[in-house]
Amino acid sequence: MLPIGNGRVFWYATRNCPAGEQDRPGERKPLLHRKPLLHRLFHNWRAPIEQLIEATDEAAILRNDILDRRPVRHWGSGRVTLLGDAAHPPTPNLGQGACQALEDALILARCLGSARECVVARRAYEAYRMKRSAVIIEQSYLFGRIGQWENPLLCSLRDALTPLAFATVLPRQFAAYARAPSVGEARGGAGLELRRPTAHREGKT
Numbered sequence: 001m002l003p004i005g006n007g008r009v010f011w012y013a014t015r016n017c018p019a020g021e022q023d024r025p026g027e028r029k030p031l032l033h034r035k036p037l038l039h040r041l042f043h044n045w046r047a048p049i050e051q052l053i054e055a056t057d058e059a060a061i062l063r064n065d066i067l068d069r070r071p072v073r074h075w076g077s078g079r080v081t082l083l084g085d086a087a088h089p090p091t092p093n094l095g096q097g098a099c100q101a102l103e104d105a106l107i108l109a110r111c112l113g114s115a116r117e118c119v120v121a122r123r124a125y126e127a128y129r130m131k132r133s134a135v136i137i138e139q140s141y142l143f144g145r146i147g148q149w150e151n152p153l154l155c156s157l158r159d160a161l162t163p164l165a166f167a168t169v170l171p172r173q174f175a176a177y178a179r180a181p182s183v184g185e186a187r188g189g190a191g192l193e194l195r196r197p198t199a200h201r202e203g204k205t
């Protein structure tokens with residue numbers, strides 16, 4: 001449950017179920033059943049979860065599978081490159097997908113402003129962004145996997161350790177995600193080299 005301003009919140013819930021059950025546009029039946037299903041799943045959960053579901057307009061509830069893609073090492077060639085989810089789609093567990101797309105845009109703009117050749121700028125942008133976005137994909141996937149455990153013993157362990165993790169290591173981890181690239185870094189400083197691309201590398205997933 002996340003505040004998005006003007007007294008409104010964005011919320012999401014996950015559950016393990018077979019792939020491919022998402023609602024499709026035009027299917028009225030599933031739409032009518034989203035809220036009762038959520039009420040069933042979250043009956044007697046801690047307040048204000050049930051009130052939150054009740055206060056939500058049924059048509060505003062989206063239901064989709066969660067998918068990501070393993071990091072790839074080839075985002076484009078020549079004057080073409082990708083950014084955002086097209087380049088590095090993470091699961092939503094860390095809430096970083098859109099943040100990473102914004103970072104891409106920032107770095108790409110700075111590379112284009114710094115390099116003499118636009119092709120060089122694109123390859124520099126890719127080199128700069130690949131590692132960080134790959135780390136986010138892997139960590140987000142890991143968080144999701146842990147959240148999807150079904151073994152009661154593992155679930156008890158996870159539930160017992162989660163408050164401890166939030167009190168110790170996780171704030172440092174989240175602070176690292178929030179650290180935006182500095183102007184110096186994006187202008188050819190640490191980690192960013194503006195040089196001619198070497199031989200074209202075939203994409204490997």
Ligand SMILES: Cc1cc2nc3c(=O)[nH]c(=O)nc-3n(C[C@H](O)[C@H](O)[C@H](O)COP(=O)(O)OP(=O)(O)OC[C@H]3O[C@@H](n4cnc5c(N)ncnc54)[C@H](O)[C@@H]3O)c2cc1C
Nearest residue numbers: 012083084085086090091092094095096097098099100101
């Ligand atoms: C449940 C959920 C919660 C999330 N929570 C967060 C969060 O808290 N924080 C966060 O940072 N991120 C979050 N994300 C991730 C975030 O929404 C995405 O990473 C982000 O929207 C990616 O932006 P994008 O511009 O790359 O792609 P998109 O937002 O998918 O934009 C691509 C656009 O291109 C359009 N398009 C596609 N094909 C074509 C075509 N052929 N021609 C023309 N247009 C086309 C699409 O309609 C779409 O509008 C969440 C995602 C989900 C699913």
